[in-house]
Amino acid sequence: MYASNPRLAEDEALLGGVVAAVRAAGAKVLRRFPPAVLPADRAQVVAAIHANDAVSLKSLRPALTAVRPRAGWVEDELDTGALPPGEWWVTDTVEGNINHVHGIPDWSVTAALVREGAPVLAAVHEPLTGHTFTAVRGGGAHRDGLRLRVSAKTALDGAFVGTGQARPGEDAATLGRIAASTVAMLPRALVTRVSVPATTQLVYVASGRMDVFWQYSDVRSGLVAGALLAAEAGGVVTDVRGRPWDASSPDFLASAPGLHAAAVDVLSGVR
Template identity: 50%
Template sequence: MPDRNIGVSLLGEGRPVLAVVCFPVFDEMFTATEGGGAFLNGVRLRVSVKTSLDGALAGTGQAQRGHDPDLAQWMGAAFAAMTNSALYVRASVPVTHQLAQVAAGRMDLHWQFDNVRSHAAGVLLVQEAGGVVTGLEGKAWERASESYLAAAPGIHAAALDVLTA
């Protein structure tokens, strides 16, 4: 998998405050500090400016721990709903790669329902690039969240509506 990565994050009071993620195959180094912005190989990042979900490039990972039929049903329904709303939906891992792509404006949104423990670095990248990251109830993302949506501001509300319908 060429999108494998090596990443570290530092948490302060439960929030990511520093992120470094290296994608060696692509020779890309993503960095972010809380309040200091997000960068790719030293160049400042900005999320996409899209305002319509029908032109959005979306992604999800959805690798689940164990086999929970209800969770699998929820994941499948969400994937189908987003496929009917966005231009394109990608399901792949590692998830940090997708979050970095949202931060870089190459993708427009990413959501995850389960197994979100190691996503702090990617979340900080998106936030510091101007993206919106919330739990699916719409509240600000927290490390203890069981699910989240990271998206460009212009499509976050529409994507949240699709995922919670």
């Protein structure tokens, strides 16, 4: 997926500070889980999400800025498309915030350093499990220091696959593709999961727990960290037609190598 990394040693030296940053932010958000009262309407959901984000951001941004002071900061977690030249922090202060505010444990704090359009370093911390997933381009992917490997499966009929929305308020065409791709995959895969957030499912792909994940989106914050984890764990990361993926791609696919061609065969026909 990515070219070799001539700055591998430099990036590996940054990793400890990034891990400390996502863990510290996660610890602060964890104090707010589970919510004392579940939200009763959309306004309460939105308010709870913003409150969680504010708690995490207050810790995460200064910590990451200290790690890489000259890197830019992407202000909007739902921002899309290619980044300008240089280095950028792409984060999700509470990835899976909708789960958190409903008392569901699938959420994390994520940070990725993107250099010249490609992620070179990523850390994903799951406060409720205590696990931290890391990757450096050219240095592999790890969970708490243990090397990650994607699934060895080669037949889609034995595969656990997944997709999901990138954000609320997707347009009708995107919702149609999500629905059509799910219908197309259901008879081909062993089990098809439709869930959020993307990063959780990409961590599962990198860990060999899931075999394929795809999404019709170019929201960077949910994809760049997980894309690097999946690629460094030996996975194949492309768009749904099998073309090279980058942050400007309109859709996304990560899979075990032995299943990539079959996944493309299913998904490339979805319109």
